[in-house]
Amino acid sequence: MVQISLYNTKSRKQEPFVPQDPRNVRMYVCGPTVYDRAHLGNARPVVVFDVLFRLLRQEYGAEHVTYVRNFTDVDDKINTRAAQSGRSITEITDETIGWFLEDMGALGALEPTHAPRATDYIGQMVTICAELIARGHAYEAEGHVLFAVDSYADYGALSGRSVDDMIAGARVEVAPYKRNPMDFVLWKPSSDDLPGWDSPWGRGRPGWHIECSAMAQELLGATFDIHGGGNDLQFPHHENEIAQSRCAHPEGDFARVWMHNEMLQVEGRKMSKSLGNFFSVRDLLDQGVPGEVIRFVFLSTHYRKPMDWTAKKADEADRTLRKWYAQAAAAETGAQDAELLAALADDLNTHGALTALHRLSGDGQGGALRAGLQLLGLMTDAVPDWAATPTVDLSGWATRLADLRTEAMASKDFSDVDRLKAALIDAGVEVRMSKAGVELSPQPGFDPSRLEALA
Structure with missing residues (x-):
């Protein structure tokens, strides 16, 4: 204990x-x-x-x-x-x-x-x-x-x-x-x-x-x-x-x-009807912000500190949870991670608990990740519908985009890279490009038929 x-x-x-x-x-x-x-x-x-x-x-x-x-x-x-x-x-x-x-x-x-x-x-x-x-x-x-x-x-x-x-x-x-x-x-x-x-x-x-x-x-x-x-x-x-x-x-x-x-607070200001930044939980839910995302943003700040709700934090929470759910969905619930429990036991350090989940995700510990998500109330027994990622292999498109980027680095002409990236996004694919490579993630609403026209 x-x-x-x-x-x-x-x-x-x-x-x-x-x-x-x-x-x-x-x-x-x-x-x-x-x-x-x-x-x-x-x-x-x-x-x-x-x-x-x-x-x-x-x-x-x-x-x-x-x-x-x-x-x-x-x-x-x-x-x-x-x-x-x-x-x-x-x-x-x-x-x-x-x-x-x-x-x-x-x-x-x-x-x-x-x-x-x-x-x-x-x-x-x-x-x-x-x-x-x-x-x-x-x-x-x-x-x-x-x-x-x-x-x-x-x-x-x-x-x-x-x-x-x-x-x-x-x-x-x-x-x-x-x-x-x-x-x-x-x-x-x-x-x-x-x-x-x-x-x-x-x-x-x-x-x-x-x-x-x-x-x-x-x-x-x-x-x-x-x-x-x-x-x-x-x-x-x-x-x-x-x-x-x-x-x-x-x-x-x-x-x-x-x-x-x-x-x-909301976007760094006190929530107030006069400022036009006063809204209900139902307003956010009806706008399509998942409840798990709202909860994640809340947990990212220690309860004894003022919390600032921002659209940027919500977007980051959405991306993180989709990644974690994809990993947790393929695993059986494991034992609770000791560092995560220690963080929560330390005056509800929920930010520390989320840091532990990031580590478990990076280490590929899907079972412990699933257990931690459940303890924090971020996941029930099933992955929520909004986060269900379509099963599709986009590795070929990732390779094609990476090759175009390599050619563009030499020619200084990025028009082909921009066109393919825009087409992927239009088809419902999240595109992340970094020095480490190209990462593509299909999102809810992904339409593979839009990619067939590019083949």
Whole structure:
């Protein structure tokens, strides 16, 4: 068994991962608010923690790992979308959850052990609110239940900020019913036109932060191993989760290891609708970018570094995967490569794992290459249809092009080389020419009849 080590945001250092119970390794990751398609940035934590899920299953056994990723299906954004569209909230959330699972599945993400919807855990949220009030950590005001931040001395420990810094750097809702500007909502009243549930404080609905605490407590217990999510959730969402969970269940530690992935850029710029570079996973898939290619680009950057999506990276990933699939298709799945496993165990160094796959490819180790591709979620049992390479012998054309190039080097007239190269490309052949020689690769859509006219 390889020793996994992970960077813990809470301690600000990389630590050996020692699960509380090796036969019951538990991980919680914050999932989407379901009102629209998942954009590319939403997919990064899904892929990051899917790799960790796969690594944990590899090391501890699939039956000994529990992974929870929630759906937030009660939220003001959903209410707004329903009001704007005239559709029911249930219709919107059911459709969006289906989209999310389909799109993430296209990226090779395994479904978690549990994918709870927040609305199925309202009773547990009410119970936590009542417990926090009883313990003096929350109070009721004008139909709201609010967490009293000054009642928890360690508030801010995860993000490393003082309360004063957090007030200065956050959009704090100023409300007359708050005792402290930093106090956050656990429960809020609902009007007749909004979703609501009965509670001791009247008809209402939960605040965002309480949802994850309730689902994590119910499915994983008061103490579990790993809590993950995007870096943007560190404050206030995760900070608030810790405070309310530790105060409601002081017998537990809540999450022992906190992991956060960095954000995503597009062509070197922040993804933004105003910049015209904002797109969903489905947009890329519909444009013909394979899910495996999207995943490969994600894995090429360490999860704690900003990731830059570029068309060039996607093209390079496409070419690399086609080459690897051709090699892996001819081999039985072998043992996992030690260097690849070591890279993943070193705080999910996926870039290092891909480097190991390049080495296995160069060494002709098809079986180990296939095993590594499967562990990284880049290949199932079969080569994907988009990468299926037509079986054709192009060695004669490669020799002909190489001979023409040799003649052109002497005559300085490359017109025949350019014509043949253009004809090959038009027929659906990828042409790579280097000092080492000429390499031709038929691509999907290859039409050999176009070459017959050149013979």
